[in-house]
Amino acid sequence: MVTLTREQLEDRLAALHRASLELVQDISLESLLYRIAVLACEQAQAQFAAVGVLDENGGLERFIPVGMSDAEVAMMEHPPRGLGLIGELMRSSETIRVDDMAADPRSAGFPAHHPPMTSFLGVPIRQSSRSLGQIYLTNKIGAPAFTQNDQQVIETLASYAAIAISNARLYRQLIRRDRVLTRRNENLALLNKLASTLATSGDVDEVLNRSLKQVLDYLGLEAGEIYLRQGSSKLLKRTAHRSRSGSTLWAQAQFLEGEGMVGTVAKTGQSNLVNLGESDETPDLLPAARQENYRQVACFPLTGRQGAQGVFCVAAGAGQPLGDLEMQFLAAISSWVGTAIENVQLNLQQRRLAVLEERERFGMDLHDGVIQSIYAVGLTLEHARLLLNENPDHARQRIDQAISDLNSTIRDIRAYILDLRPRQLHDENLMEGIKRLVNEFRVNSLVDVNLSGPTTGFPGLQEEQAITLFHICQEALANIAKHARAKHVEVSLWMTADRALLEVSDDGRGFDETKVKVNIGHGLSNMQTRTRNVGGDVDISSAAGEGTTVLAWVPLSKEG
Numbered sequence: 001m002v003t004l005t006r007e008q009l010e011d012r013l014a015a016l017h018r019a020s021l022e023l024v025q026d027i028s029l030e031s032l033l034y035r036i037a038v039l040a041c042e043q044a045q046a047q048f049a050a051v052g053v054l055d056e057n058g059g060l061e062r063f064i065p066v067g068m069s070d071a072e073v074a075m076m077e078h079p080p081r082g083l084g085l086i087g088e089l090m091r092s093s094e095t096i097r098v099d100d101m102a103a104d105p106r107s108a109g110f111p112a113h114h115p116p117m118t119s120f121l122g123v124p125i126r127q128s129s130r131s132l133g134q135i136y137l138t139n140k141i142g143a144p145a146f147t148q149n150d151q152q153v154i155e156t157l158a159s160y161a162a163i164a165i166s167n168a169r170l171y172r173q174l175i176r177r178d179r180v181l182t183r184r185n186e187n188l189a190l191l192n193k194l195a196s197t198l199a200t201s202g203d204v205d206e207v208l209n210r211s212l213k214q215v216l217d218y219l220g221l222e223a224g225e226i227y228l229r230q231g232s233s234k235l236l237k238r239t240a241h242r243s244r245s246g247s248t249l250w251a252q253a254q255f256l257e258g259e260g261m262v263g264t265v266a267k268t269g270q271s272n273l274v275n276l277g278e279s280d281e282t283p284d285l286l287p288a289a290r291q292e293n294y295r296q297v298a299c300f301p302l303t304g305r306q307g308a309q310g311v312f313c314v315a316a317g318a319g320q321p322l323g324d325l326e327m328q329f330l331a332a333i334s335s336w337v338g339t340a341i342e343n344v345q346l347n348l349q350q351r352r353l354a355v356l357e358e359r360e361r362f363g364m365d366l367h368d369g370v371i372q373s374i375y376a377v378g379l380t381l382e383h384a385r386l387l388l389n390e391n392p393d394h395a396r397q398r399i400d401q402a403i404s405d406l407n408s409t410i411r412d413i414r415a416y417i418l419d420l421r422p423r424q425l426h427d428e429n430l431m432e433g434i435k436r437l438v439n440e441f442r443v444n445s446l447v448d449v450n451l452s453g454p455t456t457g458f459p460g461l462q463e464e465q466a467i468t469l470f471h472i473c474q475e476a477l478a479n480i481a482k483h484a485r486a487k488h489v490e491v492s493l494w495m496t497a498d499r500a501l502l503e504v505s506d507d508g509r510g511f512d513e514t515k516v517k518v519n520i521g522h523g524l525s526n527m528q529t530r531t532r533n534v535g536g537d538v539d540i541s542s543a544a545g546e547g548t549t550v551l552a553w554v555p556l557s558k559e560g
Contacts, residue, residue, distance in 0.1 A: 029053075029168040030064075036161045037066040040135050043157060044121060044150040047139035051125075053165065054090065054133050068115060075113040084108030089122040089134045095155060096122040099145040101138070121146040123154045127162040135161065180325065204228075204344050208240040211337050215330070216242055220320040222294055225249045226302070227262050228310040228341070234258075236266055236310060249297070249315055251286045260284040265299040266308045271331055273298040273322060293317045300331050302338030309338045372478050373409040377402050379444035379481060401443075429457050430466040430500075431493065434473050438491055441477045447486055453493030458500050460556035468530045468554055469493075469502045472538065475527055476504035476550045484508025484548065498556050499536075505549040510542040527552065 033051045041049040048067035055061035065073060088106045089096050098104045098120040110117070117138040125133040135158055140146045208226050216224050223243030227236040234257035241248055255263040261284055265272055274297050276285075285297070294315045302310040312334040316322045322330075384398035425433040431453050438451045458466070473491065480486050486508030493502050524540060527550065531538045536554035 029165070029172060030062075032164055032168050033062060033064040034066070036135065036157070036164070037064050040137055040154055040157055041066055043153050044137050044146060045141045045143075046121070046137040046146070047141055048115070048117065048137070050136040051161070052086065052090070052134045052136065054131055058090070058131070060086075060090065072113070072115065085120060085122060086134070086136065089124060089136070090131070093124055093126060093131070095124070095151055096120070097146055097151055119143075119145040121150060121154060123151070123158045125158045125162050125165065127166055132162055132165050204341055205239070207337065207340050207344065209242075211333065212240050212242050215333055216314070219314075219316075219326060219330075221314050222292060222317045223247075223249050223315040225313045226310060226337075227255065227266070227313070228302075229266070229308070236262060239310070243315075245292055247292065248286055249313055250284055252284070261297075261299055262311045262313065265301050265311050269301045269303060269308050271298065271300040271327065271334075273327065296322050298322055298327065298330065300334035302341060303335050304338040304342035306342060309341045312337065370409060372474055373405065375478060375482075376440055376444055377405045377409065380405060383444060383446075425467065425470055430461065430469060431455070431457060433466075433470050434491065434493065434502075437470075437474055437477060441481065441489075445481045447480070447489055449489045449491060451491045453491075454495065458493075458495055458556070460558075461495075461500050461554070462557050465500065465534050465536070465554035465556075468534050468536070469500065469552060471530060472527050472550065472552045473502055473504060479524075480504075480506045480508060480548075483511075486547065495556065498558075499553045500556055501551065501553045503549065503551045505547060507547045510544050510546050510548050512544055513540075513542055 033053060037049045037051045040046070040051070046067075048065070050063060050065040052060050052064075053062045084107045085096060085098065085101060085104065087108075100118050101107050101120045102118070104120075119138060119140045121137040121140075123135045124131055125135060135154055137146065137150075137154065140150070208228070212224050212226060215221070223245075224241075225238055225248065226240040228239040229235070230237055235254060236257065237254040238248070238250070243249065250260075250262060252260070255266075257263050258267045261272060261274070276294055276297060292315070295318050296316040298314050298316070300312045301308040302312055312330070314322075314330065380398055380402040384395045384402065387395035387398060428436065434453070435451060438449050441447065442449045477489070477491075480489060484506045486506035489504065489506045491502075491504050493500070495501065527538045527540070531552050531554060534554050536552065538550065538552040540548070540550050542548035
């Protein structure tokens, strides 16, 4: 056995140091392991060498051999499994040096077509107390066995290798993290783009189709479909579809909640991923879809505040599998789309409600404005008929007044058609407008009316509130003329620090409040609606044979 001198060993270690400095600069783990094996062969003068790297669980992750051709490696039945001396070294923190492997009791032999090997030198690659891998050397060239000097050199190489492998793994982790961060940034960019689409579109079909197109193009997916819940039912109907081949994904165009993969996702609110070709292959796919290059099918609930609005389905090919990051991304998009659909539907409901409220307001304005004016004309004509025989001149005056009132009503109808708001105050203030109503009522009904109120007006009273009190007074006087058979009416207006109030009371026959409240008429209902719409309220009190009192108030503006 050849023993190196101290100078020779120092020269050899110095050369190893220079060579090993290049190892720590290699950031490719595969290339690094190969260079370590080659360097070990050269330094120990071995016929064969290999470097094994362990995974996180201590198993053999990679095994890079040197000294055998690719053909020789391919002829062996299987790669090393971590048995025999290799397995012993994987579990040991000490170097193993053997003169004859076959004679060692720890040896497990070799698989078929394995080249013959005798001497063995195995050195663990460790970093602190953690084992990273091993360096294996066999068949010392020019000598029957490896020497203590060889062991010392390879152990030094193993120390350099530990640093180099750690650096390469750290770099690989950084690259992976960088890719993940890059991908997440790209995902966020698409989410931002989708958010713009979802926020600006008020059409459900546009939201679905644009979202589907952007997601499939971005992720390179083969197909996608969206099933949308029909109203408040449990029926899910295919609303959007897109695929490279044009073929639909699922055999059915609609599913009931809980039926098939689509219905189950809608019912549970949990996403589902199926790897096609495995034992859990879904039977719901269209037969033609099974012939496509689909490898995975995933379904995600379109979740809104009120539960699943539908299901978002995608199919991935072999070239773009759905990993955890893609699944999280698709789940986020599905949630956004579900919320957007819900918002669009709520907006449509609000528009419908606004139309209904506007119709109700139109009816209220027609009743309180135009119809009451026409009714007043009718009273005037009825009075004129009674005067025809007794006082023809006065009757003609009443008819002329009716014609004038009809012309005024026609103007109001025209104004109502133009801006859908009757103009009953005619550029008057509230006190002047109610005084006109009282005078018309007195002349048309021949009922004694007393009006009291501030002569200086109502500071702080907004136009909307003034019109409300005007219409309530008009409605109250009309009801008295039609139903009360009163002889005397009191109309009073006053204000407090924060309110303007109107009271209209009569001494007529009154009514039973309990019966009226069961089936309240338009006039009384309109009074309540009008005052509450402007922040006020109205109280109506009456009793059979004791007359009726209407008390209404509206708030004054704080800036007034």
